[in-house]
Each structure stands twice: as structure tokens, then as C-alpha cells.
Amino acid sequence: MSSPLKTLAAQGPYLKDSWLYRILPSVRHKPYTAMHCGNLTEKWDEVEPDPNQLRWLPFTIPKSSEKKVDFVTGLHTLCGAGDTKSRNGIGIHMFTCNTSMVDRCFNNSDGDFLIVPQHGEILITTEFGKMMVEPNEICVIQQGMRFSVDVFGETRGYVLEVYGAHFELPDLGPIGANGLANPRDFLTPVAWYEDREVATGYSVINKYQGKLFSSQQGFSPFNVVAWHGNYTPYKYNLENFMVINCVAFDHADPSIFTVLTAKSTRPGVAMADFVIFPPRWGVADHTFRPPYYHRNCMSEFMGLIKGHYEAKEEGFQPGGGSLHSMMTPHGPDRDCFEKSSTAPLKPERVAEGTMAFMFESSFSMAVTKWGLETCQRLDKSYYQCWEPLRKHFDPNWRPSKQ
Incomplete structure (x- = not known):
């Protein structure tokens, strides 16, 4: 169901770019027009600030028999801060969906998506190739990369979006060369393409300055026959983490x-x-x-x-x-x-x-x-989990002699 994957080169602060060889250039599309954003937002002042500890029960996944919801329409912003225009901030989203994206793809002009599936696997088709991502794996779709998500039933997960910086491995310092997430365990897609015309129109959805826009074109955007570079989507299996x-x-x-x-x-x-x-x-x-x-x-x-x-x-x-x-x-x-x-x-x-x-x-x-x-x-009862905590302090306690 997915193309082979290859190991991602070690991440670092050096220049990141990729060359993509297309059948048709991506510039051939109709003008972008605004579309409904649903519950995807960058409005951080909708409600008054709340400093309390907050907890949410598992987020509801819509039933396919009641409403068809794909990855884009199933994105819901939970919290965030900052501003996409100044390229400094983050957003945390949930996705709950039950159907695959058909003849439409998504790209984020605002920043990177780190996607954490929780329930149900997702097949992500990108301009670089395909990645199957299962619960206990993560993937990163970097700024500007077009992708489409196929699901195989009711699906749920988390998304961390960052504006203005890319995800990278943390500095290991005195740990040395190996530890935590090792570069060898990150995988990127191998080139896969489709040379497909779409008479009814293919929708390219663009997240730009916190809003959604849609453009139509007559062919699949996944027409990249080869690529090389180090600016890529990638995935990682959390079981490979060296604690x-x-x-x-x-x-x-x-x-x-x-x-x-x-x-x-x-x-x-x-x-x-x-x-x-x-x-x-x-x-x-x-x-x-x-x-x-x-x-x-x-x-x-x-x-x-x-x-x-x-x-x-x-x-x-x-x-x-x-x-x-x-x-x-x-x-x-x-x-x-x-x-x-x-x-x-x-x-x-x-x-x-x-x-x-x-x-x-x-x-x-x-x-x-x-x-x-x-x-x-x-x-709303979350705070009650700390209410029964009691004192254990005894000013007269002394350690027993061995």
C-alpha cells in the first residue's frame, strides 16, 4: 500500500532544499479562493484566558454513516499562540475523520505539521512519495509540502504545528553520538508518481495566514517522477527511541x-x-x-x-x-x-x-x-483528582537506627 522508505540524512542547521522533477509544473492552477475554515483557527481571543488545569475526554470521531469527514475538514484547533504573519508561534490541533481525501490535497504555507496518529492508521501521499503512519509512529510534513490522507475507518490523532522554525533533533551535549531519537531511524518516502488528469478538477487546499484557500487544477499534483535533497517529509517509530x-x-x-x-x-x-x-x-x-x-x-x-x-x-x-x-x-x-x-x-x-x-x-x-x-x-471535574491529597509531615519523625 505504500512505497519503500529510505533513511533520512542526519538533521542539522545547514541549508535544506529539494529538487522535484515534475510532469507538469505546480504553477499551472486557477486562482486561490477563500473557503470555509471549519474549526481550524488562529483566533486566540475567542474566549477569555483560563489558567486552570484543563483535561479533555477522548475526542469524538464522527460516524461515517452520519457525515463524511476527511483529514482537512476534521481538523480542530484546540489551543495555540503567536502569529503566522510574523512567523512565530504554534497551534495544537486534533483531527477526527472517517473518509479519505479524494481528488484534493493540502499544503500548509504557515509552518510544519507534526502528526501523531492515535486511532487508525493513515496513508499519506506526498509529492515525495507515500508513507503509511500507524499509531505509535509520527510523521512531519514540512512547510509548503502538498499531501493527501487516506484512512481506513474511524481515525483520530493530534497535530503540533509550528510557525517560523523547523523540527530538528535536540542537541545531545554530553550524551555523545547516540541516544534519544537517532538519525538512522527517521525514514523518508521513495519517489512515487501518478500521471493522472482530473476532468472534474483537482482541489489544492492551502493554509495561508491562518485561513484556508482552494485552487483548482486539471491534474494530480503527485506527478513528481524523481527528487533529491534534504527538505523532505519523514516518519519515525516511537519504539526506536533510546531512553x-x-x-x-x-x-x-x-x-x-x-x-x-x-x-x-x-x-x-x-x-x-x-x-x-x-x-x-x-x-x-x-x-x-x-x-x-x-x-x-x-x-x-x-x-x-x-x-x-x-x-x-x-x-x-x-x-x-x-x-x-x-x-x-x-x-x-x-x-x-x-x-x-x-x-x-x-x-x-x-x-x-x-x-x-x-x-x-x-x-x-x-x-x-x-x-x-x-x-x-x-x-470539568479534573481539579478533583488533587482534592484528596493529605499531609504526611511529622515534625517528630526520626529515621530508625539500623
Whole structure:
């Protein structure tokens, strides 16, 4: 169903470009006209700011028997910040769809899409070739690349969009040459083409300055017979992530789980990091192992692909999400705290059968009206998971003598 893939060359700060050899040039199209944007938006002032901890139940996938929804019409903006015109910002979207894109493709003039399928596999046809992307894999479609999405039933996933920077591997520093996401595990498509005329018209949908526009042409845009270069779409299997972890004491920052980063102009903080929490061994002395209670300068959106996230095993579900805004305190629920406080400190498997992830950003995120009201998936009881936390402090306690 998909073309072969090849390993992506090591990513770096050098010039990125690609040459594409087409049967017909992409410039041969009718003028763009504005189209309805649905719930895809860059309006960050639709509702009043909300600094509270927010959690969403799994987002509803429309039934194909009730309404046909493809990837583009199924995009819903949940939160974001910044501005596409100044090329500085991000958007976080959900996609819920049930039908394939037919004789239409999408390209994003505003930035890069990092796509995280959660339910159902997607076959992405790009100008560079095809990629089959399954849950527990991700793909990146970089700015300006045209693509179409085929689905095989009800499908759901997450999208992190960045304006003004490209995703790249984080600097490894003292880790050295190998660790985290290794360049050898990123795959790009091999050239595939179709020389197909479309008498009824082929729609090219362009996201430009936060709005959608459509143009018609009489042939398939996937008419690239060969290409070479390093500016490409690519995919990555999250199972290939090489975990770096604590083996002595303390709970390390989540930056050790960074797969890809989009750097900002400020040292030490990113425009966006894509971080995962994969199955791993946990071992540390005199340490509270789950994420500690904290508030920091980053906004943290979390999603769950599968399994049960160890810090909140009940209310946080696959296909849902949570947002902890900058300087808003958060951490494990009561059950996780009690269990982890009494567990013996010995090596144990963490997150077995689970894959949670985080979109972390130095931007202060604004939640859309769809996210707070229209989607009707907001869990208004979320704050109650911390209500049962109780004091354990005893000023008279002394360690027992051995």
C-alpha cells in the first residue's frame, strides 16, 4: 500500500532544499479562493484566558454513516499562540475523520505539521512519495509540502504545528553520538508518481495566514517522477527511541525524553518540544519516581496514544488530552502519590504498554472556543483528582537506627 522508505540524512542547521522533477509544473492552477475554515483557527481571543488545569475526554470521531469527514475538514484547533504573519508561534490541533481525501490535497504555507496518529492508521501521499503512519509512529510534513490522507475507518490523532522554525533533533551535549531519537531511524518516502488528469478538477487546499484557500487544477499534483535533497517529509517509530534515564537519585526533567524540537530565539526554552514517555526501567534511591508537583515557565499539552499514564491512570484516556499552562501547578493524582510513596525502591518497569507524549512550549497558550465549549469534551471535574491529597509531615519523625 505504500512505497519503500529510505533513511533520512542526519538533521542539522545547514541549508535544506529539494529538487522535484515534475510532469507538469505546480504553477499551472486557477486562482486561490477563500473557503470555509471549519474549526481550524488562529483566533486566540475567542474566549477569555483560563489558567486552570484543563483535561479533555477522548475526542469524538464522527460516524461515517452520519457525515463524511476527511483529514482537512476534521481538523480542530484546540489551543495555540503567536502569529503566522510574523512567523512565530504554534497551534495544537486534533483531527477526527472517517473518509479519505479524494481528488484534493493540502499544503500548509504557515509552518510544519507534526502528526501523531492515535486511532487508525493513515496513508499519506506526498509529492515525495507515500508513507503509511500507524499509531505509535509520527510523521512531519514540512512547510509548503502538498499531501493527501487516506484512512481506513474511524481515525483520530493530534497535530503540533509550528510557525517560523523547523523540527530538528535536540542537541545531545554530553550524551555523545547516540541516544534519544537517532538519525538512522527517521525514514523518508521513495519517489512515487501518478500521471493522472482530473476532468472534474483537482482541489489544492492551502493554509495561508491562518485561513484556508482552494485552487483548482486539471491534474494530480503527485506527478513528481524523481527528487533529491534534504527538505523532505519523514516518519519515525516511537519504539526506536533510546531512553536516557536516572539510575541514582532524583527525578530528571522531561527534556531527556525529547524526540524533536523547534528552537526559539531564547536560550534554554523551545518554541515547541515533542516529548514522549515510553516504556522503560525506573530505578533511583530516596526518590519520588513519578513526575513531581511543579509549576514552570513552559506550557504542557499532553496526549495519550495507548495504555495508562502512570501519573493519572484513570481520568487521562487515549484520544483525550490535558493542558497545564505556564506557572499553573500540576502533578500526579492522589492514587499515584500514595502508591509511589509506599512502593519499594527497586528496579521496575514503568509505562509498560503505554505511550504518552507532551507538546511543550515556551508560549502562553490560548484555548479556542471549540476546545472550551463547542467540543463538549472538557472534563470539568479534573481539579478533583488533587482534592484528596493529605499531609504526611511529622515534625517528630526520626529515621530508625539500623
